[in-house]
Amino acid sequence: MRRMIRWFPAALMIILNSSLLFADETAAAVSYKTPPIDFLWMVLAAFLVFFMQPGFALVETGFTRAKNAGNIIMKNLMDFSVGSIAFFVIGYGLMYGDSISAFIGGSNFFLSDAAPLLPKAVNGVVDNSGMLMYAQWIFQAVFAATAATIVSGGMAERTKFTTYLIFSFLITAFIYPISGHWIWQGDGWLTKLGFQDFAGSTVVHSVGGWAAMIGALFLGPRIGKYGPDGKPRAIPGHNIPLAALGVFILWFGWFGFNPGSTLTASGRDGFSMAFIAVNTSLAAAAGAVAAMITIWIRAGKPDVSMSLNGALAGLVGITAGCAFVSPQSSIIIGLISGVVVVLSVQFFDFVLKIDDPVGAVSVHGVCGALGTILVGIFADTNYGGGMNGLLNGGGFKLLGVQAIGILSVFVWTVATCGILFFILKKTIGLRVERNEELRGLDIEEHGMESYSGFQIFRNQ
């Protein structure tokens, strides 16, 4: 067997007698440690999760004002760009490198453990783990970018661009990977405790959500968000169709996020991609319906943007448990998330007065935690996970572990982001000038308009 296949320019292969190329497998009856279909599924799922980036960008753009549209776009582009390089250089090693005290990874920076070459077969099996690591990296990188990009929504319309760039780098390089290590690296301390977060309600969404919360808190509300009487005022988003497209794209991408987290398409674990997809979609649907009804009752009208948030809340809520619960439970989890997200948005708006323009804290932070805790209630070993929740006779054990995990990640994120934003505020500053905010970040930070030629009212 050739250890290295000569690469032909792409489409060329079509013409060559392909039997030559596949001679390796078919003829020699060599098998691979990880089958091709797992590679395929992992990269396809990664592509879908990547596609969530424009989903977030559109939701955040649509729910904020026209004068800041280019800025929010730019933040979304850059948190992915800066973030994925940071994750390549540092983050992935801290998250999945060899564990130091179950707390942090310490190897595999720059993907140093990956290898594009295949070793000789041993007992007819070729160990293709070196090549698999690339698939794992791209899959994990888009998850890391998801956590980072959530933050831009909560901090929209008033954050300095350079500050945001620095923050993006740091969350993807350090904050996200370290708590991720605890839960998703086999030797992490929360893994060992039995904490269950299948696709990242806590690992990804809560981290992003809590970071957004601290960011919004340090920034203070947008000018005009609270009247002199302290009552919140609505600052309507400027492009609901774009925001809705964003939500649909996220929903679509989530089919990579959750089902893709099987990390395999073969064997029983691979087959479960099917029911995970069902659970994911049903929870999103239930979340949208529940949020619509809740806001209908509370505000008298079926608010579009809240219903869209409801779908996202359902998706975030089911993310932790999508592989461990029945479709029926998924619907219930979705419904709960949909109700909670509305109450939470209003709680942050009216009571805590943390100005979160797109509801990022409630959708990702609160519903991420909620979904994680609900695993402790609805988990069913018939579906997966190895531990039953409260309703399936598992008692309070899993519930307790889940609570510990949620709390640890909350404390970690709040503490690190708190320190970080404090330092950034004291040094280069978090927030643009009042005048810049009023005129809009597009003109002030980027010297451009997003909708050139359109007549737009730009007061407020």
Place this chain on the structure above:
Amino acid sequence: MRRMIRWFPAALMIILNSSLLFADETAAAVSYKTPPIDFLWMVLAAFLVFFMQPGFALVETGFTRAKNAGNIIMKNLMDFSVGSIAFFVIGYGLMYGDSISAFIGGSNFFLSDAAPLLPKAVNGVVDNSGMLMYAQWIFQAVFAATAATIVSGGMAERTKFTTYLIFSFLITAFIYPISGHWIWQGDGWLTKLGFQDFAGSTVVHSVGGWAAMIGALFLGPRIGKYGPDGKPRAIPGHNIPLAALGVFILWFGWFGFNPGSTLTASGRDGFSMAFIAVNTSLAAAAGAVAAMITIWIRAGKPDVSMSLNGALAGLVGITAGCAFVSPQSSIIIGLISGVVVVLSVQFFDFVLKIDDPVGAVSVHGVCGALGTILVGIFADTNYGGGMNGLLNGGGFKLLGVQAIGILSVFVWTVATCGILFFILKKTIGLRVERNEELRGLDIEEHGMESYSGFQIFRNQ
């Protein structure tokens, strides 16, 4: 073999020695009744079809007025959300449950026949049908949602939101599944007759299109659509780029709709996904070109929105026969559909005076029926289907069966929707007040604006 694999938190598996996990297959040489690649293809195709939802939402939004954009978005979000829960609870059972008199399914509600556990292997083969059913459900659910969402386009800009919600529930729970049962369940009476509708020109698109027609008929035209002289007046859509994006997204999603309907990626039937994709894309291209030329001749200019409709017409037209005809025939089918859709839109507009803002009736109803009948002409057993059409020496037999199928579905949909809309009209009402229509459904039904800050002329 373990009957149940313990679930590890997602990304964790990366670290574990994966050989353990795949021990099942490789070591024990167990095989599965349905191979993993079929699962993968089925869920991926389902994701693509899901993505048609925002495609429809954008087309409908772009082709209608800015003052109703949020409302149409909301209808699209909710017909999927309400609909997929309805299909889980009732619809799927009626469609694919055990047949009662070849007319209606009667089991498997709440997916009660699915099972997340794998049984023991029998003769080295594990029957994974219980897990496969989840994949089948998600695939079928997104088809059901497609039928439902078509209706919102034809009824756009004047339908009461609550009425639409109720209708969405009913079509996905009852109307679509029952006629679907006739054609796509092995024991359905049309299946037995030999009716051929590979991916749903009739099952999905015609049902949606005819329902839209009845809805538009009961509603009456939008204010200002017909002058005092009875002549139609154009009510231009407000966002052609968004509509175009919608069409491209639909085209993309159709690659899940048609090729995905092989339901398998293995064996000869799996390989045919390739030529089905070719047929699908060529028909769409031909439809766009033909519609452009037709409207160019008739109106003097190459109308953008009509050409976009032409691409959709080609897609709908090829859906029934994509697996049964040659690429050359696909181009012809696309061309015919592109011409017909323009004539049909004008026929509904000028002669029947049924106001269908986005052309849903012509695209989905008319071209759906057209595509189905054309199977009877172009079908070629070299490609698939087992029965030749008129041009390939099959005589009029298939043509006759196709006609019966089209007619039955037409009658079924028109009758059920007719009764339904009649009742809805007499009870809670179909249409918003004149004033609400004039001011726009966004403000009246949802209390919001879709393009806050933009200056928009809102008269008419």
Place this chain on the structure above:
Amino acid sequence: MRRMIRWFPAALMIILNSSLLFADETAAAVSYKTPPIDFLWMVLAAFLVFFMQPGFALVETGFTRAKNAGNIIMKNLMDFSVGSIAFFVIGYGLMYGDSISAFIGGSNFFLSDAAPLLPKAVNGVVDNSGMLMYAQWIFQAVFAATAATIVSGGMAERTKFTTYLIFSFLITAFIYPISGHWIWQGDGWLTKLGFQDFAGSTVVHSVGGWAAMIGALFLGPRIGKYGPDGKPRAIPGHNIPLAALGVFILWFGWFGFNPGSTLTASGRDGFSMAFIAVNTSLAAAAGAVAAMITIWIRAGKPDVSMSLNGALAGLVGITAGCAFVSPQSSIIIGLISGVVVVLSVQFFDFVLKIDDPVGAVSVHGVCGALGTILVGIFADTNYGGGMNGLLNGGGFKLLGVQAIGILSVFVWTVATCGILFFILKKTIGLRVERNEELRGLDIEEHGMESYSGFQIFRNQ
């Protein structure tokens, strides 16, 4: 073994005992020359590349003025529609048909060599190449369409619609396939020289880019682009969020473009899809960052549209070498592309005064050539390709070959497009009237507005 499997109407199969259908493979232990997973990967990658079409449409729409939005959309729709039919009839045969003197293909028009039937197994292997050719065609067709659609960007806002239609037909039918034959058909003269262009930096992007350059040159700049003093004036794009969505969609689609160019998902070549995806994404990220910094330095602000171009530049730059270089090199290639695209855009704007509204020439032409030449520097046989670049001890050999390839394609495209545009200009004309340009192509060429109801300033 049945040579022809009877086709059942789509979803029907679900119900049938599927073991019957798979009997072929499992029972008879038949294997296929090309495994099912390769079909799956090839069509999925084709779908992703297809999805780049709306990506291009949105970028071009967003970066130009509102008054021409419908026109640019229409051009994008039609270059794909007309082009894919042209590629079916003529182009594919010229590109991949049997080679005549290593210069042009001469068979397989209308896909005459493809076959939807499977032959009998020989030695237990069924040759499914006839069915595979459909997959190859759809994959190649979307590449051809990519080259064609690039041109509409450089010629935006002033080109006659009919002229553009004719040009689209000719580039997809003749110009692109012939130079493509040299490089991607096994017998092409550049292939034989050892020219390396894995996924088409030169084959696809440079061809499109140089064609756009010649088109823009023959057209002359848009009215108002250059002041009486000859200095360029900015003509801002009208919808930056849509353009950004376009860029993200392109990035997403590029995961089909580059990794999909393995054309196989099995064996070592299939596994490399993973590192190719990593390389692709890192280069795009690096390109975005580098372009942002470059324009920040040169213009004082981090321009959004330039940064978006930077991401595309990184993608185009890595396309030739994505399978031959390390992730580290990919980052460097991305960075170089990001810097160069900015300098190039300004060079064309300020020095050459070729008015390229969306930067198509710089992104696709210049960075396509750049990426191809960089293969000669960074190529590393550990990753693939069989020839090391300058930095990996391969000397100047590969560099020389790459230069020859780039030059040949440049000369070919410039010459053929030059003649073509010259003839078109002298006959039906390239450019709309001054008045049509001022009032906008939407109203003049298509009789419509793209944003009906919105108040838009339409001067200039």
Place this chain on the structure above:
Amino acid sequence: MKLIIAYIQPEKLNDVKQELFKNEIKKMSVTNSLGCGQQGGFHETYRGVDIEVNLLQKIRLEIAVNNDFVDQTVKAIIKGAKSGNIGDGKIFIVSLDNCIRIRTEEEGEEAIG
């Protein structure tokens, strides 16, 4: 010559235009405007938070007419725009010193119609 400026409800534009046409007044200019008047504003909600919308969308008409047309113009506007509800709008009348048709460079009463 007078310049008549009228603020009306957007949904009344067509009715007003028809009334004006009936009176042979076929020239006018229309602008979008936000109005703040007795109508006070209504309450929308966005994401569950009230918006006191006190700038309501209005249509602003500008019609230049000769003096003997003023009355019928005003009446036509009122006929088309009046619903009896708050927010129906206002009409303002300003004296015009001159009017010039750009195409022909005609001035004064000639140029108006």
Place this chain on the structure above:
Amino acid sequence: MKLIIAYIQPEKLNDVKQELFKNEIKKMSVTNSLGCGQQGGFHETYRGVDIEVNLLQKIRLEIAVNNDFVDQTVKAIIKGAKSGNIGDGKIFIVSLDNCIRIRTEEEGEEAIG
């Protein structure tokens, strides 16, 4: 009666409205406008090319008041809009011949408020 037309910076609209409200002037009409004035224009860049933006976004206010309200209206606008920088805007005052409330058909000073 006078018609007061004021061009102000968009970001000052809220301040101006508040000052007007304090003076019991609660009726006005607001339009978007592009202004070309002493402010000259500023330089944006788009894709590295300068744009001499000499049409700046302004808000145009139209307020019809009775004569004894003119002074305080002008003062309120100045108070809300003045920052001392170029581009603060202008106020123009035109005489109104008449004013009609469409809803009630009242005319003159009655109708203004």
Place this chain on the structure above:
Amino acid sequence: MKLIIAYIQPEKLNDVKQELFKNEIKKMSVTNSLGCGQQGGFHETYRGVDIEVNLLQKIRLEIAVNNDFVDQTVKAIIKGAKSGNIGDGKIFIVSLDNCIRIRTEEEGEEAIG
């Protein structure tokens, strides 16, 4: 002081601006407007159905000038905007009672330029 209101074709704005600049008239305000005039409207089609577009996009200019500038302003506008076709537009002239520069609170002729 006069307020000159001009409706012109959108594509003529740049030409008009240039003519005005040549005459040292550098201050103006620009609004979008839909015009209904002799031009009648043209026929678009949308999806094969005619649209009688009788509200055509126009640019509305507002220029306040001192009396001795009126003539040259009007001429400059005509020079820039005239094509001789129907739809070229109209110019209306209204007397200004006063003009105030917000920044300096200057009044009258001082404030205009």
